[in-house]
Amino acid sequence: PAPAPCNPSHFMKGAIIQLATGELKRVEDLQTQDFVRSAEVSGGLKIDSSLVMDIRGSQQRPGLVSLHFTVGEQQSKVTIDVPPEHPFFVFGQGWSSCSPERTAQLYGLACHHLQVGDMCVSITLQQQP
Protein backbone atom coordinates (compact mmCIF):
# COMPACT_ATOMS: atom_id res chain seq x y z
CA PRO A 1 0.00 0.00 0.00
CA ALA A 2 1.21 3.44 -0.85
CA PRO A 3 1.98 5.61 2.16
CA ALA A 4 -0.45 8.44 2.62
CA PRO A 5 1.26 11.39 0.97
CA CYS A 6 1.19 14.81 2.45
CA ASN A 7 -1.49 16.37 0.28
CA PRO A 8 -1.41 20.13 0.50
CA SER A 9 -5.00 20.85 -0.36
CA HIS A 10 -4.14 24.11 -2.09
CA PHE A 11 -3.23 22.01 -5.13
CA MET A 12 -6.64 20.33 -5.21
CA LYS A 13 -8.62 21.27 -8.30
CA GLY A 14 -11.13 23.93 -7.29
CA ALA A 15 -9.04 25.28 -4.40
CA ILE A 16 -9.54 29.01 -4.00
CA ILE A 17 -6.37 31.06 -4.23
CA GLN A 18 -6.11 34.68 -3.15
CA LEU A 19 -3.81 36.82 -5.26
CA ALA A 20 -1.91 39.72 -3.74
CA THR A 21 -4.33 42.02 -5.58
CA GLY A 22 -7.14 40.54 -3.48
CA GLU A 23 -8.62 38.75 -6.47
CA LEU A 24 -9.76 35.14 -5.94
CA LYS A 25 -9.10 32.46 -8.54
CA ARG A 26 -9.29 28.70 -8.72
CA VAL A 27 -5.89 27.02 -8.71
CA GLU A 28 -6.47 25.52 -12.17
CA ASP A 29 -7.27 28.97 -13.61
CA LEU A 30 -4.03 30.66 -12.55
CA GLN A 31 -1.83 32.15 -15.24
CA THR A 32 1.74 33.37 -15.32
CA GLN A 33 0.59 36.99 -15.07
CA ASP A 34 -1.25 36.24 -11.81
CA PHE A 35 2.03 35.31 -10.14
CA VAL A 36 3.95 38.18 -11.72
CA ARG A 37 1.36 40.80 -10.69
CA SER A 38 1.01 39.35 -7.21
CA ALA A 39 4.74 39.62 -6.64
CA GLU A 40 4.73 43.20 -7.95
CA VAL A 41 2.11 44.36 -5.46
CA SER A 42 3.15 42.14 -2.56
CA GLY A 43 6.10 44.23 -1.44
CA GLY A 44 8.94 42.07 -0.18
CA LEU A 45 8.49 39.12 -2.50
CA LYS A 46 10.02 38.73 -5.93
CA ILE A 47 9.39 36.23 -8.71
CA ASP A 48 12.43 34.36 -9.90
CA SER A 49 12.83 32.16 -12.93
CA SER A 50 14.13 28.76 -11.94
CA LEU A 51 15.46 26.65 -14.80
CA VAL A 52 15.14 22.88 -14.42
CA MET A 53 18.64 21.49 -14.98
CA ASP A 54 18.20 17.88 -13.90
CA ILE A 55 15.50 15.54 -12.63
CA ARG A 56 16.41 12.28 -10.92
CA GLY A 57 15.35 9.96 -8.13
CA SER A 58 16.36 11.22 -4.70
CA GLN A 59 19.40 9.50 -3.22
CA GLN A 60 18.47 10.24 0.37
CA ARG A 61 14.72 9.88 0.23
CA PRO A 62 13.37 7.02 -1.88
CA GLY A 63 10.11 7.84 -3.59
CA LEU A 64 10.99 11.48 -3.91
CA VAL A 65 12.43 13.27 -6.91
CA SER A 66 15.46 15.57 -6.74
CA LEU A 67 14.96 18.66 -8.87
CA HIS A 68 18.07 20.66 -9.69
CA PHE A 69 17.43 24.32 -10.52
CA THR A 70 19.46 27.33 -11.43
CA VAL A 71 17.67 30.24 -9.82
CA GLY A 72 17.41 33.87 -10.82
CA GLU A 73 19.90 36.19 -12.42
CA GLN A 74 22.70 34.85 -10.25
CA GLN A 75 22.01 31.35 -11.57
CA SER A 76 22.45 29.90 -8.10
CA LYS A 77 22.19 26.14 -7.97
CA VAL A 78 19.41 24.88 -5.72
CA THR A 79 18.23 21.29 -5.30
CA ILE A 80 14.92 20.33 -3.72
CA ASP A 81 13.35 16.93 -3.06
CA VAL A 82 9.64 16.68 -3.77
CA PRO A 83 7.04 13.96 -4.35
CA PRO A 84 6.66 13.23 -8.07
CA GLU A 85 3.10 14.59 -8.04
CA HIS A 86 4.16 18.03 -6.74
CA PRO A 87 3.04 20.65 -9.27
CA PHE A 88 5.27 23.50 -10.40
CA PHE A 89 4.12 26.48 -12.44
CA VAL A 90 6.06 26.77 -15.69
CA PHE A 91 6.22 30.19 -17.36
CA GLY A 92 3.89 30.37 -20.33
CA GLN A 93 2.76 26.77 -19.87
CA GLY A 94 1.13 26.37 -16.48
CA TRP A 95 1.05 23.53 -13.98
CA SER A 96 3.59 20.80 -14.58
CA SER A 97 4.81 17.84 -12.54
CA CYS A 98 7.17 14.89 -12.84
CA SER A 99 4.13 12.60 -12.75
CA PRO A 100 1.08 14.26 -14.27
CA GLU A 101 -0.80 10.96 -13.79
CA ARG A 102 -0.27 11.00 -10.00
CA THR A 103 -1.07 14.70 -9.84
CA ALA A 104 -4.35 14.03 -11.62
CA GLN A 105 -5.13 11.13 -9.26
CA LEU A 106 -4.30 12.96 -6.05
CA TYR A 107 -5.34 16.52 -6.82
CA GLY A 108 -7.50 16.36 -9.95
CA LEU A 109 -5.21 19.04 -11.35
CA ALA A 110 -4.30 18.77 -15.03
CA CYS A 111 -0.53 19.04 -15.51
CA HIS A 112 2.04 19.02 -18.23
CA HIS A 113 5.08 16.79 -17.85
CA LEU A 114 7.86 18.73 -16.11
CA GLN A 115 11.05 18.48 -18.15
CA VAL A 116 14.66 19.60 -18.12
CA GLY A 117 14.74 23.08 -19.67
CA ASP A 118 11.40 24.17 -18.19
CA MET A 119 11.40 27.58 -16.51
CA CYS A 120 9.48 27.45 -13.22
CA VAL A 121 8.00 30.26 -11.15
CA SER A 122 9.69 30.56 -7.76
CA ILE A 123 9.67 33.29 -5.18
CA THR A 124 12.35 34.86 -3.10
CA LEU A 125 12.72 37.84 -0.83
CA GLN A 126 13.13 41.12 -2.63
CA GLN A 127 16.61 42.56 -2.17
CA GLN A 128 16.49 45.72 -0.14
CA PRO A 129 18.51 48.53 -1.75
Place this chain on the structure above:
Amino acid sequence: VPVFPWHSLVPFLEPSQSG
Protein backbone atom coordinates in the same frame (compact mmCIF):
# COMPACT_ATOMS: atom_id res chain seq x y z
CA VAL B 1 -14.33 27.42 1.99
CA PRO B 2 -10.62 27.74 2.74
CA VAL B 3 -8.69 30.37 0.81
CA PHE B 4 -4.97 29.88 0.22
CA PRO B 5 -2.43 32.62 -0.46
CA TRP B 6 -0.87 32.65 -3.93
CA HIS B 7 2.65 32.35 -2.57
CA SER B 8 1.92 28.98 -0.97
CA LEU B 9 1.76 27.46 -4.47
CA VAL B 10 5.26 28.18 -5.68
CA PRO B 11 8.58 27.17 -4.12
CA PHE B 12 10.63 29.62 -2.11
CA LEU B 13 14.09 29.20 -3.59
CA GLU B 14 16.81 31.22 -1.96
CA PRO B 15 19.18 32.41 -4.69
CA SER B 16 21.87 33.57 -2.30
CA GLN B 17 23.07 30.01 -1.72
CA SER B 18 26.50 29.60 -3.18
CA GLY B 19 27.27 26.60 -5.31
